[in-house]
Amino acid sequence: MTSPNSQTEELDDKYLRTIFVQGREYQQHSIDKQISFEPVDSDEAERLELQHRVFSRAFDNRLVFPPIPDLRRVLDCGYGTGSWAIDVAEQNPNCEVIGVDIYPDMNPDDTPENLWLQVDDLNRAFTFPSNNFDLVHSRLLAAGINRARWASYIRDIKRVLKPGGWVQIVEIYFNVQSDNGSINEGHALRQWSSQLMRSMEGIKDLRVGTRLKTLLIAAGFTEIDIKMIPLPLSAWPDNPTSRGIGAMNGENITRLLASLSLYPLTQLLHMPQMQYQELISRAEREAGDKSLKAYFPLYVCIGRKPHH
Numbered sequence: 444m445t446s447p448n449s450q451t452e453e454l455d456d457k458y459l460r461t462i463f464v465q466g467r468e469y470q471q472h473s474i475d476k477q478i479s480f481e482p483v484d485s486d487e488a489e490r491l492e493l494q495h496r497v498f499s500r501a502f503d504n505r506l507v508f509p510p511i512p513d514l515r516r517v518l519d520c521g522y523g524t525g526s527w528a529i530d531v532a533e534q535n536p537n538c539e540v541i542g543v544d545i546y547p548d549m550n551p552d553d554t555p556e557n558l559w560l561q562v563d564d565l566n567r568a569f570t571f572p573s574n575n576f577d578l579v580h581s582r583l584l585a586a587g588i589n590r591a592r593w594a595s596y597i598r599d600i601k602r603v604l605k606p607g608g609w610v611q612i613v614e615i616y617f618n619v620q621s622d623n624g625s626i627n628e629g630h631a632l633r634q635w636s637s638q639l640m641r642s643m644e645g646i647k648d649l650r651v652g653t654r655l656k657t658l659l660i661a662a663g664f665t666e667i668d669i670k671m672i673p674l675p676l677s678a679w680p681d682n683p684t685s686r687g688i689g690a691m692n693g694e695n696i697t698r699l700l701a702s703l704s705l706y707p708l709t710q711l712l713h714m715p716q717m718q719y720q721e722l723i724s725r726a727e728r729e730a731g732d733k734s735l736k737a738y739f740p741l742y743v744c745i746g747r748k749p750h751h
């Protein structure tokens with residue numbers, strides 16, 4: 444990884460090579476190296492944009508949660524379509540925003556001048572200088588950061604933060620919950636979650652959202668604050684704001700159920716195609732069933748690097 448001031452290197456072709464699996468497009472490099480099993484096609488880019496709008500609503504349109512009066516340098520880990528990084532760059536013209544992702548081709552061609560996008564694998568040690576950023580943001584990397592890498596990933600984030608700088612991490616825990624306890628192991632949504640977690644068990648930690656506080660404490664962060672926000676799968680909540688979030692999230696969830704699990708379930712777990720299709724159809728129907736009051740726990744965590 445380089446700084447925006449260093450010379451631009453030509454992009455290695457291997458990062459742009461893609462393969463098709465059952466109609467979805469994946470980055471060959473990510474699949475070969477078991478970095479990420481999520482599609483990189485325009486369908487997924489659209490879904491990530493929609494999900495960003497769902498999050499904006501759930502977070503009251505706030506992009507940055509810690510109190511940082513003068514945002515000068517920000518790192519976005521796994522920028523995806525660049526939705527968060529672009530918004531931060533546009534709202535803070537005096538801030539340099541740097542995004543890192545393993546796949547360089549999901550973001551729009553036109554990006555703000557104060558945004559620099561780079562290609563790298565976050566499973567490797569960061570090469571940014573120490574004491575460099577006011578904020579490091581990491582959102583939905585559970586399926587990309589290796590299970591064994593999390594502790595050193597958080598330590599790397601701390602190293603590159605300026606003293607007094609902040610980390611902001613957002614992760615969905617894909618184990619579906621029900622607000623009235625009506626979801627059990629017989630439901631397709633539960634089977635979807637457990638099969639997804641099982642498919643990546645030795646490689647990734649899809650439960651990392653529940654461990655963020657422990658990880659931040661272990662790395663020496665202070666002023667840690669963690670919240671669990673229930674992300675409704677459909678418009679079931681009584682509260683109008685949450686109902687609105689659920690209504691927006693419906694389409695995201697329908698798309699997410701398929702896009703997140705297609706490769707892991709059919710290629711890693713070798714689930715037959717018919718069985719996979721049937722599971723997804725049942726899970727989609729349940730996600731839209733308001734009586735189940737289904738939600739994904741969304742973990743939002745911030746922590747501060749001590750001044751000394």
Ligand SMILES: C[S@@+](CC[C@H](N)C(=O)[O-])C[C@H]1O[C@@H](n2cnc3c(N)ncnc32)[C@H](O)[C@@H]1O
Nearest residue numbers: 479521522523544545546564565566582583587
């Ligand atoms: C689920 S998307 C989230 C994108 C964005 N953070 C957001 O919230 O919209 C995960 C992104 O992280 C990237 N990614 C996953 N593992 C990675 C890794 N080890 N190194 C770099 N990028 C990674 C993927 O290519 C993808 O763009």
